[in-house]
Amino acid sequence: MKSLKIVPKDAFDSFVRSLAEDGEVVAPVAREPGQYVYDSVSDASALEDEDYIPTLNPPKKYFMPAEEVLFKFTGKGAPTHSGVEVETEAQAEAEEEIVLLGVRPCDVAAIRLTDQAFEDTYEDEHYLNRRDAATIIAMNCQELCDEHAFCAAMGSLKVEAGYDLLLTDLGDAWAVAAGTEKGEQLLQQIPGARDADAAAQKKLQDLTDQQEENFENVKDRLDFPAEDLPEILGEAEDHPAWQEFGDECMGCGRCNLVCPTCFCFDVLDEVDLGLEEGERKRQWDGCTLLEFAMVAGGENFREDRDERLRHRFYRKAKYLPERYDGDMYCTGCGRCIRTCLVDIDPAEVFNTVAEKPGGEAS
Amino acid sequence: MTKAAEQQGSVYVPEPATIVDKKRMTEEETWYDLRLDSGEQLDHDPGQFVEVSVFGVGEAPISISSPPSKEDGFELCIRHVGNVTNAIKKLGMGDKVGIRGPFGTGFDPDAVVGKDILFVAGGLGLVPLRSLIWTVLERREDYERVIIFYGTRSPATILYEDELKQWENDPTVEYHGTVDMADDTWKGNVGVVTTLFSRVDLDPDNTVAFICGPDIMFRFVVQETEKVGIPDDMTFLSMERRMKCGIGKCGHCQEGSVYICREGPCFSYEQIKAL
Amino acid sequence: MKPRVGIFSFSSCEGCQLQILNMENELLDIVGAIDLVTFREAMDPVARDYDVAFVEGSITRESEIPMLEEIRRKADVLVALGACATIGGVNAMKNKFSPEENLQEVYGDAGSEYYDTIPTRGIDEVVDVDYYIHGCPIDRTDFAQTVTSLLLGKRPYTPNFPVCVECRLKENVCVYDRDDDEICLGPVIRAGCSAVCPSFGSACIGCRGYVDQANFDSLIKVMVEHGIDEEEAKKKLRMFNTGNAKAQEVEA
Numbered sequence: 001m002k003s004l005k006i007v008p009k010d011a012f013d014s015f016v017r018s019l020a021e022d023g024e025v026v027a028p029v030a031r032e033p034g035q036y037v038y039d040s041v042s043d044a045s046a047l048e049d050e051d052y053i054p055t056l057n058p059p060k061k062y063f064m065p066a067e068e069v070l071f072k073f074t075g076k077g078a079p080t081h082s083g084v085e086v087e088t089e090a091q092a093e094a095e096e097e098i099v100l101l102g103v104r105p106c107d108v109a110a111i112r113l114t115d116q117a118f119e120d121t122y123e124d125e126h127y128l129n130r131r132d133a134a135t136i137i138a139m140n141c142q143e144l145c146d147e148h149a150f151c152a153a154m155g156s157l158k159v160e161a162g163y164d165l166l167l168t169d170l171g172d173a174w175a176v177a178a179g180t181e182k183g184e185q186l187l188q189q190i191p192g193a194r195d196a197d198a199a200a201q202k203k204l205q206d207l208t209d210q211q212e213e214n215f216e217n218v219k220d221r222l223d224f225p226a227e228d229l230p231e232i233l234g235e236a237e238d239h240p241a242w243q244e245f246g247d248e249c250m251g252c253g254r255c256n257l258v259c260p261t262c263f264c265f266d267v268l269d270e271v272d273l274g275l276e277e278g279e280r281k282r283q284w285d286g287c288t289l290l291e292f293a294m295v296a297g298g299e300n301f302r303e304d305r306d307e308r309l310r311h312r313f314y315r316k317a318k319y320l321p322e323r324y325d326g327d328m329y330c331t332g333c334g335r336c337i338r339t340c341l342v343d344i345d346p347a348e349v350f351n352t353v354a355e356k357p358g359g360e361a362s
Numbered sequence: 363m364t365k366a367a368e369q370q371g372s373v374y375v376p377e378p379a380t381i382v383d384k385k386r387m388t389e390e391e392t393w394y395d396l397r398l399d400s401g402e403q404l405d406h407d408p409g410q411f412v413e414v415s416v417f418g419v420g421e422a423p424i425s426i427s428s429p430p431s432k433e434d435g436f437e438l439c440i441r442h443v444g445n446v447t448n449a450i451k452k453l454g455m456g457d458k459v460g461i462r463g464p465f466g467t468g469f470d471p472d473a474v475v476g477k478d479i480l481f482v483a484g485g486l487g488l489v490p491l492r493s494l495i496w497t498v499l500e501r502r503e504d505y506e507r508v509i510i511f512y513g514t515r516s517p518a519t520i521l522y523e524d525e526l527k528q529w530e531n532d533p534t535v536e537y538h539g540t541v542d543m544a545d546d547t548w549k550g551n552v553g554v555v556t557t558l559f560s561r562v563d564l565d566p567d568n569t570v571a572f573i574c575g576p577d578i579m580f581r582f583v584v585q586e587t588e589k590v591g592i593p594d595d596m597t598f599l600s601m602e603r604r605m606k607c608g609i610g611k612c613g614h615c616q617e618g619s620v621y622i623c624r625e626g627p628c629f630s631y632e633q634i635k636a637l
Numbered sequence: 638m639k640p641r642v643g644i645f646s647f648s649s650c651e652g653c654q655l656q657i658l659n660m661e662n663e664l665l666d667i668v669g670a671i672d673l674v675t676f677r678e679a680m681d682p683v684a685r686d687y688d689v690a691f692v693e694g695s696i697t698r699e700s701e702i703p704m705l706e707e708i709r710r711k712a713d714v715l716v717a718l719g720a721c722a723t724i725g726g727v728n729a730m731k732n733k734f735s736p737e738e739n740l741q742e743v744y745g746d747a748g749s750e751y752y753d754t755i756p757t758r759g760i761d762e763v764v765d766v767d768y769y770i771h772g773c774p775i776d777r778t779d780f781a782q783t784v785t786s787l788l789l790g791k792r793p794y795t796p797n798f799p800v801c802v803e804c805r806l807k808e809n810v811c812v813y814d815r816d817d818d819e820i821c822l823g824p825v826i827r828a829g830c831s832a833v834c835p836s837f838g839s840a841c842i843g844c845r846g847y848v849d850q851a852n853f854d855s856l857i858k859v860m861v862e863h864g865i866d867e868e869e870a871k872k873k874l875r876m877f878n879t880g881n882a883k884a885q886e887v888e889a
Contacts, residue, residue, distance in 0.1 A: 070374040090372035093371075250851075418785075418791075452790060
């Protein structure tokens with residue numbers, strides 16, 4: 001049985017303050033009005049920001065930084081020249097502990113999805129070590145945070161797993177649910193935490209009912225249940241709308257880079273001018289970018305913008321779901337819509353290609 | 363995971379290997395014989411690949427061309443087309459490269475015992491098939507007919523010429539070669555590789571085809587295998603994509619729900635059709 | 638053997654050469670790795686032959702053409718250095734007018750007696766160019782990266798994705814989401830500058846040239862939505878790129 005406790009807000013704030021004294025705590029904070037980023041905080045005030053919308057970049061930056069060194073190498077003389085011995089040194093050591101505070105359910109869902117990809121067969125220690133060192137204190141959403149978000153349609157409004165603690169706002173207190181053993185232990189340490197009495201239970205239930213109501217119209221952003229997407233897309237490969245979306249698309253990669261479930265990367269070698277020390281690093285990449293599927297000989301397997309855009313949507317809602325037990329790799333967080341300068345909206349794209357050209361539903 | 367990666371706790375760290383022999387095969391391709399410095403064997407399946415590193419330049423996916431039975435080390439045949447493969451060109455015997463792998467899913471010789479085996483290779487496509495051809499020939503009695511079709515652009519671009527002669531002279535192998543464009547020295551067949559299908563009678567009920575070459579060649583060759591009546595699940599291909607990490611993470615080689623570097627590069631035609 | 642390297646200059650402010658001189662931390666490593674034989678900004682011209690030529694500046698006078706051709710003949714590797722050399726740069730803005738008008742505007746009535754001028758071109762419209770170091774001015778780490786790549790015998794890394802990518806990697810607030818009225822060319826301009834202008838409160842003005850497959854129609858629409866008219870939008874796209882071979886696509 002997972003524990004549930006009620007913690008007065010001032011007690012929780014003290015708890016966060018003590019966490020921040022012992023280590024790093026990050027939460028969504030406004031860099032400018034309406035522009036949020038995960039950044040260091042010293043208390044729990046970020047949880048009370050009523051203007052919150054999803055952060056510019058998702059919390060994946062803490063597990064898979066935009067750029068990171070995979071390993072370093074040293075070799076006397078140019079490594080490409082004859083007779084050079086090269087030593088390698090991996091850079092995947094255990095990481096500093098970090099607490100992510102106020103992670104919304106859409107991002108909790110996304111973290112579970114990227115965990116799954118990096119755990120798949122070959123464990124990616126770079127990601128997983130950082131992930132192990134992180135504590136996720138999630139926070140339920142009572143109202144839609146942003147016009148672009150369609151989380152409820154993608155099934156990521158409520159999360160059952162992926163967090164250590166999950167907060168629900170009861171007004172003067174937080175309902176704090178543990179999701180993991182780590183969360184259970186943390187919960188024991190919160191001073192002033194008390195068991196949820198009948199009144200609190202009732203209030204939680206009311207909030208859940210209210211949430212259901214508040215998000216009812218968000219579910220309608222998709223004309224069909226999200227789990228139908230793989231099949232719908234299976235029928236829609238030659239839909240003429242792809243060309244139209246592709247004509248609008250700038251192939252700029254912004255949607256990929258801000259996506260909490262995009263984890264593709266490019267790999268680059270860098271060497272110092274003395275040619276003795278270098279590193280191999282990886283950097284976020286995006287499948288809508290021109291050279292993403294280009295091989296060394298110059299052949300590009302997705303040369304046109306519309307093919308690349310279509311690939312992105314298929315990866316989110318067909319390819320990866322087929323690979324991972326039906327899990328949608330779109331959480332409906334809406335970041336891609338907000339960042340897209342030509343307003344390409346996945347929900348709209350999915351609805352459009354689900355219709356047979358001419359208007360009839362397929 | 364390679365030994366170096368295991369020791370260092372990262373699937374991205376290559377282990378050192380030494381070039382023990384090399385030979386220029388054509389204008390564009392060089393053959394290499396390599397040993398892992400750890401002394402371990404790669405322990406690969408025919409059709410699998412390794413990621414070859416030249417530190418400071420990068421990594422490139424290269425098919426393993428030697429059969430798993432080769433006792434020390436492994437062989438690669440590298441076409442010099444990109445940064446990494448051009449840097450390898452400058453390396454000589456005794457020089458080091460980094461190796462990760464073997465990666466991907468290869469061809470399974472056990473699954474086709476008792477069959478007539480048809481190999482269709484175009485250009486560099488002979489490289490991954492060579493590993494399987496030798497594996498089949500080593501246990502020749504396990505199979506019925508062995509037929510090899512090999513097509514290249516010109517006589518100058520033919521790979522493994524000595525071995526082709528061996529196969530040509532082997533009474534248990536039906537070898538047929540062709541070139542798209544002949545020169546004065548060429549006495550053999552001229553035309554694309556599909557023209558060779560008219561030279562043999564194939565038994566659609568007992569033939570399994572292994573095809574490797576450029577994408578455009580696939581499309582024409584499978585038309586022929588379909589015409590013969592070889593079932594799609596008895597037709598196997600190896601696909602080329604941008605395989606960067608080799609372990610199904612970086613996303614570049616995704617095609618449908620599979621990563622070519624993981625579930626491929628070898629697939630049955632039935633699987634490819636579903637992608 | 639260290640490669641013999643020459644740095645040459647045509648019509649430009651020579652600011653890219655200056656960027657190299659400004660590489661205080663790396664300069665000793667650079668001169669240790671290469672044999673610098675010609676570098677006008679820093680030394681008297683001495684060399685008659687060289688393996689690698691870095692060429693800054695655009696071609697705007699007839700007399701520059703044979704000089705550039707001579708450099709190409711001597712150098713095994715020719716690298717275009719900076720926006721003037723790679724795409725014509727701001728110098729090419731004059732191409733919107735006739736050479737006669739250019740001379741009249743700059744030198745007055747007597748101009749044509751003393752000077753000649755031709756439409757500005759990036760150097761690859763005159764000779765073959767092996768590699769490009771983009772930007773106005775060039776980025777110093779890009780120069781260092783190019784030198785190490787040449788020493789390693791690999792093709793220098795030149796991103797073919799837009800500045801937007803680097804802005805997202807740095808988690809910048811998009812110029813179009815800021816409350817100033819800046820217009821940004823980031824979505825169609827080649828990255829490699831670490832999005833330096835948007836990162837410091839300015840906007841991308843296009844000095845690194847267009848990415849391949851740039852979608853000008855869409856960006857012009859975006860610019861118009863953000864308050865400038867289509868002609869103004871095209872002017873912005875042309876500022877550094879009038880001499881860019883892909884500039885016709887902007888007009889189309």
